Amino acid sequence: MSLIGSQGVVFLLVIALLATCGQNSKARPTFENGLKSMVYLSSKITLHPGSVSNKYYYDIEFPKGHIAVKSFNAEVVDEAGNPVSLQQTYLHHWIASRYYERVGSEDRNYNANPGFDQSDIIMDRNAGICDHVLDQFFGLGAETRKTSTHIPDPYGIEVGNPLEVPSGYEEKWMLNIHTIDTRGVVDALGCTECRCDLYNVTNDKYGQPLDPNYGGGLSCCYDGTQCKVKNGIESVERHLYLKYTVKWVDWSDSIVPVKIFMLDVTDTWQNTGIHDCLVEYDVEQSTTGISANDHTSTRISSVKFPISGDVVYAVGHQHRGGLGSALYRKDGREICLSKPIYGIGNEVGNEAGYVVGMSTCYPKPGSMKIVEGETLTMEFNYSSEKSHTGVMGHFYILVFESSMDSNYLVSW
Numbered sequence: 001m002s003l004i005g006s007q008g009v010v011f012l013l014v015i016a017l018l019a020t021c022g023q024n025s026k027a028r029p030t031f032e033n034g035l036k037s038m039v040y041l042s043s044k045i046t047l048h049p050g051s052v053s054n055k056y057y058y059d060i061e062f063p064k065g066h067i068a069v070k071s072f073n074a075e076v077v078d079e080a081g082n083p084v085s086l087q088q089t090y091l092h093h094w095i096a097s098r099y100y101e102r103v104g105s106e107d108r109n110y111n112a113n114p115g116f117d118q119s120d121i122i123m124d125r126n127a128g129i130c131d132h133v134l135d136q137f138f139g140l141g142a143e144t145r146k147t148s149t150h151i152p153d154p155y156g157i158e159v160g161n162p163l164e165v166p167s168g169y170e171e172k173w174m175l176n177i178h179t180i181d182t183r184g185v186v187d188a189l190g191c192t193e194c195r196c197d198l199y200n201v202t203n204d205k206y207g208q209p210l211d212p213n214y215g216g217g218l219s220c221c222y223d224g225t226q227c228k229v230k231n232g233i234e235s236v237e238r239h240l241y242l243k244y245t246v247k248w249v250d251w252s253d254s255i256v257p258v259k260i261f262m263l264d265v266t267d268t269w270q271n272t273g274i275h276d277c278l279v280e281y282d283v284e285q286s287t288t289g290i291s292a293n294d295h296t297s298t299r300i301s302s303v304k305f306p307i308s309g310d311v312v313y314a315v316g317h318q319h320r321g322g323l324g325s326a327l328y329r330k331d332g333r334e335i336c337l338s339k340p341i342y343g344i345g346n347e348v349g350n351e352a353g354y355v356v357g358m359s360t361c362y363p364k365p366g367s368m369k370i371v372e373g374e375t376l377t378m379e380f381n382y383s384s385e386k387s388h389t390g391v392m393g394h395f396y397i398l399v400f401e402s403s404m405d406s407n408y409l410v411s412w
Contacts, residue, residue: 029063035070035247038063042242045076047089047181048235050191054178054223059107060096062173066251068156071149072096072138074244076179083348084240086142086356090192092178092221094242095139098124098159100169122166126260127399129269129303130277134262134394136176140317141392145349146341146357147315151258152365155312155400156249158257177242180221184233191228192320193389194221198228216389217280258312258398263327265301265380265393275303280392283321286384296323297384299393302377309399311335311368314361316380317394320354323381327395330375335368336361336395370399 029036040061045053063069074094076084105120125135137157140147151157165171182188190198195216203209205222214220221227249255266278283297316325316338324339341357343350350356370376380393 032247035249036063036067037245037247039243039245041077042175042177042244045177045179045240045242046237047179047240048237049181049184049233050227050229051181052179052221052223052225052227054092054221055176057175057177058099059101059172060175063246063248064160066158066160066162067248068158068251068255068257069138069246069248070151070156071247072244073144073149074140074242075145076240077243079239079241081243083145085346085348086343086351086354087188087346088181088183089240090180090182090188090354091142091144092180092192092194093139093141093176094144094178094244095136095176096244097136097174097176099172099174100124100166101172102169122169124164124171126262128261128306129275130262130264130267131275133277133279134264136262137260139396140358141319141355143317143340143355143358148360150247151313151398152362154254154256155258155398156251156255157260157398158251158255161251175242175244178221179240180227181238182227183236184229186228186230189320190216191221193391194218195389196220199225200228201225215282217282218390221390256400258400259307259309261305261397261399263303263376263378263395263397265299265378267301267303269304270302280390283382283384283388283391285387295383295385297382298379299382300377300379302375305370305374305376306372307370307399307401308372309370309401310366311361311363311370311397312365312400313398314338314363315358315396317358317392317396318355318380318382319388319391321383321386321388321391322355323383325381325393325395326379327397328377328379329370330377335363335370335376336397338395 029038043057047053076089076091078084100122102120126137180191182191185191187198193216199220201220204219210219264277266281268276286295314336318340322340326337327335329335339359340355343352343354343356345352378395382391
């Protein structure tokens with residue numbers, strides 16, 4: 001039996017304390033600049049070189065009561081509580097969704113697939129626009145560490161309102177965490193882009209054959225799949241966690257509620273009239289880029305916005321290779337320009353070549369209004385110097401719903 005050094009004992013105590021905070025709803029929040037704050041840990045994520053974990057964790061720890069969420073941040077940490085590099089474990093995405101569960105139903109702390117259709121669960125989706133996908137309240141990807149999620153005063157995301165809970169149900173929260181272990185793989189970029197040839201996958205997670213033209217994406221890097229590793233790599237298992245921090249204030253009449261909208265550049269609405277969002281797409285390598293000195297692939301899509309209101313916050317979501325995203329009003333005015341922040345070093349949070357953050361937009365209150373039925377245009381740019389599979393182009397925006405002739409004023 002090996003002995004654990006004093007440093008190892010300290011590490012074990014740290015992770016035990018974090019686990020207690022993350023699994024014990026009686027833990028007390030801290031207070032910071034008028035905000036309540038709590039740090040939680042997800043359930044354990046087990047990985048080995050090249051492996052993929054993409055699981056749904058039900059009934060996660062979340063602040064109780066009628067509150068206004070002011071920020072939700074997350075990162076992957078190891079058993080000692082240390083942040084984990086994207087060069088070792090790629091955080092493809094994490095999302096947090098609210099649902100209502102029938103009182104007295106069977107506990108479900110983990111499931112490989114979401115239970116959206118289970119009779120005991122009612123998913124509480126965000127305000128749209130995509131039908132049946134991208135319905136999360138919070139979520140980011142590899143860019144999570146350097147992307148601001150703070151919601152300015154007097155706004156907040158309202159949760160825990162007992163009047164909104166269906167009779168016989170209780171409000172709960174779920175995490176979906178998608179991680180890819182890239183230690184010892186033959187092609188880290190290919191693994192993070194879920195190239196099917198590297199995963200040796202020909203069927204999707206439901207066992208259905210993939211389209212022969214499908215080169216990569218979520219259908220090839222589902223839970224339990226394995227990306228190709230170099231010969232001789234030892235399969236060393238490791239246990240990780242998603243450490244997430246929620247900040248909030250108790251609900252009051254002084255808080256202005258905002259609605260969450262997810263926009264997707266693959267939305268088919270412009271051609272079909274239906275918001276069938278495909279979530280991901282591929283970027284082909286440019287055949288004319290060298291002669292034209294331009295390796296930019298641009299995808300543009302338009303959607304009709306369902307409400308009138310003021311934009312409070314906006315941020316784009318792009319993968320590696322992204323060059324920037326923009327959201328425009330019908331008259332061409334820019335609502336938000338969100339650009340990726342690339343790492344330039346080897347330290348955690350600054351990993352060279354990886355998207356480690358996205359710039360965010362905070363319009364001055366009342367300055368950026370959208371009219372119900374107005375057509376908004378999204379533009380997402382990716383580098384086409386090389387081909388990319390499974391890239392994404394999403395906009396997450398918060399809108400305070402109001403009449404365009406309203407005299408309601410909001411100040412900082």
